[in-house]
Every structure is written in structure tokens, then in C-alpha cells.
Amino acid sequence: MTTTYAIIGGTGLTRLDGLVIRNAEVIETPYGPTSSAILSGKYAGRQVMFLARHGHPHRIPPHQVNYRANIWALRQAGADQIIAINAVGSIATGLETGHFCVPDQIIDYTWGRKHTFFEDELEQVTHIDFSHPYDANLRKRLIAAVAAHGFACKNHGVYGCTQGPRLETVAEIRRLERDGCDIVGMTGMPEAALARELGLGYASLALVVNPAAGKAAGLISMHQIERALSGGMEKVGKVLARVLSA
Template sequence: MERERVNDTTMHATIGVFGGSGLYTFLPDTESVTLDTPWGSPSAPVTIGSVGGTRVAFLPRHGPGHELPPHRVNYRANVDAMRRLGVHTVLAPFAAGSLQPDIRPGEFVVVDQLVDRTSGRADTFHDRFDDGPQHVSLADPYDAGARAALLHAGRETGVTMHDGGTVVVVNGPRFATRAESAWHRSAGWHVVNMTQYPEAALAREAGIAFGGVALVTDFDAGLEDDPAVEPVTQEQVFDVFRTNIARVRDLLMAAIPRVTGS
């Protein structure tokens, strides 16, 4: 995918971060850039700052006030904005519900696979094959180097980190029924989220390495073997994320210098 990049070198970055639920700002002392893309405007202006000697671009995927529900995020514009700024790797923290009893709220999962259960989302940059067929491989949607950086950062910051897992991505904004949650669990999937697809696929098309890390906020629709575990509520998700936002920031700050090529 070849498109014009930003020419102003002060507005370049090598690492990108997509902010999820509750993470709407990231670094102090930033510059802001408003970008247009062939697919429209990103969710918000991109802020650019530094972690050590690494230039980092930050974009809250839901907008600065979480005004965009997951099925209305302009994923193509968000990913292309990062590409235009010169970003080679995106780290993408996200809130997730656990589907397995051994993955608990407050823990992190550095996912290595995804299952797409969304519908109606623009999920490719290739709306036409004017330059010939363009079929990317998504066999391994998450970059090994980005995963390694996140896992090392988890050990460094002392959070409980699960190495590997499959995220099933649903359309939202509603949460799952008990039957859906039981189906996802029986398939062996680990966490459920509403935004990792098409982010990961678009990053692959754009030539950007992608690393996703889940902050587990709940047990989705509950656990069959534990009736005391209630189905998730919006309040629970935001409370857990708000309580753990400092740990998310610390994890990202520790991971960024370890990303290959930063």
C-alpha cells in the first residue's frame, strides 16, 4: 500500500499506540496533528511525543470522549494516519471480557490469534484491484516482536500476563448472550473484544507490525460453574479499566523502548 506520507519531519513517529476504553490521552508534552486520509478523518487528532528517544504517535480509537461505538470507528482512517506518520509498529491495548476461568479481571493477555465475528465493517484498503490482486496473509495477525516487547514489559512491571490467547471480536456495542458466551468458551477462545478486527487486518495491509494486549475487565456473560459471577455491565468494564489505567500506561512505557527498530 503506497500513499503519501506526512512531509514535516517533526510530525513523524516510529511507534503508534491506539488508546482503548478509558485511555484517551497518553504522553505529556505532545504536539498534535490533524490528518485527512482517503478514507476520511481519524477518530481524533494524533498526538506525538517521545519515550526516551522514540517518537510515539497516540490516537484514541473511540475518540477523545469515547463518542464512537466500536462499529462506527473509522479503522481505515486510523491505521492510515499511523502509516502516513511513518509508524512501523502499533501497540493496541484493549478492554476484554474473559472466556476462561483462569483468566481473571485485572490480568493481561498478549493475544496471538483472533476470530472475526463482526459484520458490516470496512475491513480492507483494497476496494478495487486496479494494480492486480492484493490478498495479504493473516495467518498470524500479531507481530512476534511486538508481542515479545509487551511480554517483557509485563514481567518488568510485575503485572499478571498471559502469553498467547485468541480474541474473538464481536460487533457490539451490546455484550454477549449467555449462549454466545458459552459458544465462544467451548471453542477454546480466551477473551472477547469489539475492536481488534479490523485493526489487525488493516495494519497488515498497511505494512505495520501490530501488537494487541488485553486488559481483562470481566467474565463476559458469567461462568457456568459459578453462579455468583454476574454478567458484565458497562459500569464494571469502565471501573476496572479506570482502576488499572496506570498499569496500562506503565506497560506501554516499558514496552515501547523494546520494540524492534524503535
């Protein structure tokens, strides 16, 4: 059985260079509109879908992304494996700007987001096992692809997902560090849980674009983040091509 991959692009990845687009589909969902059209085509010799999480151009803040519509539409379009690209801040020692992390755990600090498909007109209450939020086999493929290119990577870690759109305070980062978080971002949840609810394989390729608050001298500069994104997305493309062509 052929695997159909979908890539969800985050901040800095509103399009996928090298994707030969065959179709751009706007799928109507019971949960409202998706962030952007689902692009389908060939990438690295394989059929793949691409969706820009924040829209194209980048305009939807993390707390207003329609995660339910995005995940539902990708499943409807035929995806069964999702690679999520996340731009994150680093908390763990040794994780520097430009490094990758392939997290294996997540802590959800968000609030008020539509975080489940199982809430209206249910025949019975539904729970999912979310002990291990990321697909183990897809994680292994991402880790192998990063290693093949020699890119620095933390092969496990805890993703702390905050509400946004503001960046965190120093005290909040200290709390996340005490909780065991290695990286911090704003889009990891409820995306991962929604994929699990629909039975989709899901893994994150997180690119460090800045030290988290208090982890470096001075304030966090958006210019520095943009520069890190510009350089890092070329590496993201190489990793994705390796995974898809394997």
C-alpha cells in the first residue's frame, strides 16, 4: 500500500520549493475553511500534498489557525502520513539556532482552541491514547534523513506548546524548563492530537530559530528569527526530499 504524505508548512515555509503542482484544491469542511488550498503534486519523485498552516501569504496567527479544518481536509484529500514543520525556540542546553529537533513528547499549554473532533452529537464519549503523540516510524525516518545530511539534531525532546502570538516571558520559559520542555513553539497542539483522532501518522520536524526568553543575552529579535528561517528552510527542504525519496 502506497503511503500518501502531507507536509504542513509553518512559519517560513508557506510554499515548498521544488513541488511540481498538479492541483490546488480548496476543500470544504464541517469545521470551516482551511488555512490555505491543499497543493498536490510531485516532490522528490513522490506524490505529496502541501498545506501552509498560517496561510499564503503568512497571515494567520497560531491561536487562530483552524487546526480541525486543516487536518480533516488533509485526511479527506487522501493523506495518511503528516510531516509538520515547526519553527521553535530552544530551551535545552546544546540546542542552537539552525539545529533540528525531532520531538517525541509534547506538553500543551494552550487554551481556548478547538482541540477535538469528538464533542458534538456523540453516540458515546470517545478517548484516544496519546501516551506517545508522534508516530515512531515517521520520527525514525526524519531522524535518519537529518543525519544523512549531517545536520545537528536532537533526536528526542519535549515540545512545549504555548498560546501565542506573543513570545514567552523569562519566567514562563523557566517554568517550561522545570516541566521538562526542550523546545517551545505555538502550533504543535492541537494539531498532533487531531491527527491521532483521525488515525493519521504524524511527526514534527522542528527547526530552532532562536534561543527562548532568558536563554541568551538581550531581547529576541524578529530580524534574527527571519534570518534563521531563511537559512533553515533550505535544510528543511533537503530533509523532506530525503524522507520522500527513500
